[in-house]
Amino acid sequence: MKAMPRLLVLYSAAMSVFLLAPVLVVVVAAFTAGDFIMFPPGGFSLRWFDHVLRDSEFIRPLWNSVRLGVMATVASGLLAIPAALALVRGAIPGRRWIETFLLAPLSLPTIILAVGLLFFTARVGLSSSFTSLLAGHVIITVPYMLRTVLGVYAGMNREIEDAARVLGADGWRTAWYVTLPMIRPGIVAGAIFAFLMSFDEVAVALLLTNADTTTLPVSILSYLVYNYDPAVAAISTIQIAIVVAALLILERFFGIRNVMFASR
């Protein structure tokens, strides 16, 4: 590998510090022994982790967020993957319109979407239920799933599906044995985006949750209003750890195998 130009090295280092410093401060501050968030921390202790892990005020929302994130990801996958396949195959009238419609939530401020959802769900008698929260998150996550799957599927050699059909596979078996495995990198990337978008979404959750369904970002936000102790840093560190662990696992299982998808 050729050495990077010195200026680029400097630039990359500066950007890394800029991006990582705030995260690092939070993580380091979580290990403090003191009663206030300080940097550098006053002494080393795990007491704040112990505190938040015993506190149902954090643990319930954490569980809610994980559950919501996973369900929103699965639901948006079930909607976006068939949509992407149908849109690329292109025999549908008005496919440009449909695609734009499905991607539209990307350009809509989530707080506006949240207000709209609040009124709508109240009208149909679903307000503040887990279902309406999930619906809101699916709307937000579908475009991410759709974009990545569309990208991968559009770049796929269509003759490979033709080959499967001629070899005796009907439409379903072609999708199961050939299309889905081949677009897996797109699905995995879309799922990561979708989960992350849902996992730290605040606006919709703020308006559509109640005491039972509150999510982690919402509970952190409301805790911050009245408290300034390192519990927030500790729960944030746990949240970061979950995301990083999820990314590492996915990279381990899917990232390496992607190499094999570079056919020809």
Place this chain on the structure above:
Amino acid sequence: MDLMNTSPSITSHAVAAGALVDIRAIRHRFGTFEALKSIDIAIRPGEFVALLGPSGCGKTTLLRCIAGLVTPTSGEILIDGRSITRVPIHKRDLGMVFQSYALFPHMTVADNIRFGLKMHGVRGAEAERRIAEALALVQMVGYEARYPAQMSGGQQQRIALARALVTRPKALLLDEPFGALDAKLRESMQIELRRLQKALGITTIFVTHDQQEALSMADRVAVMNGGRIEQLDTPTQIYNAPMTSFVADFIGQTNRFSGSIQSKNEAALHLRLDGTERTIEIVPCEGMKVGARVTVMVRPERVQIAAAGMPSREVTLTGKVTDTVFVGQTLNVYAQTDVGPVVASVSNAMQREAKVAASGDSVTVSWDRDAQLVFRDA
């Protein structure tokens, strides 16, 4: 343009009775574009037919119609006497090889070949035996565990062939299978495919835009142009007795002259070449009236070049050599004659005997009347 050569040619209907693949009046339209304009071909069991033509002539569309990947606007396709026009792709029992190989990139070689067997319900020891057999057939034993990305183009195409053959399809369809290979590999794959095809006796339809490939491999060649079949014939007939000027032009190199019939008698027609005072004699044929517009084509290898004043053939022009191009087995000699440029292809051996080929030499350019392919203009 009409055919004026008297050579007989096999028409598709004559053999329709024993056909394995029988294509009847197939038309296909993409929007307002007519990709196929009523195609009829009857292909005998075990026959190797090449669909040859320039890009956009409809050859690939026709192949995809047979496979079921394209549904023709009208017409019928029969395999083994049974209409498959409404049979879905996966129930047609055909094998297909694509230009892009289209191997499943996420499966090993063995799994690629196993796929068709699995779809046909062949499993276990029988499947393993047939996979081994298919790999042996294409001389790729030992590659079972490789992924497509770990093989060269030629190797991938062999696997694609094995995958298509392992289900013992009724017919094998190939869509420009060697188009992405380099010249040398291409030739060895052509020879191998032909060997395999003969050994298995499998009916084969091969799409190509490469005339050399079509002529050297096929039992019969269908030359296609603008959604129609111009001629369906043996390679020799296609080359020596083209039925239309398109076929004559498309296959091989030709010298082309246009003119109109000036006079006729029992022995010959006299063709006045456009833009000159010059007339040449052509073999008389039926229905040719004085004044008719005619195109004459002569293959370069039938043109003789000799030093000025040397004995010559029946139709003789005089001119000067402008260029010589050495192309290996032959030397192409370009001469400017009194009726325009003419190219003659002289074999190496002949060239050594008669030292005629140098730029600026005065030469006689000549050929026999029967070397002329004559077409009446539409």
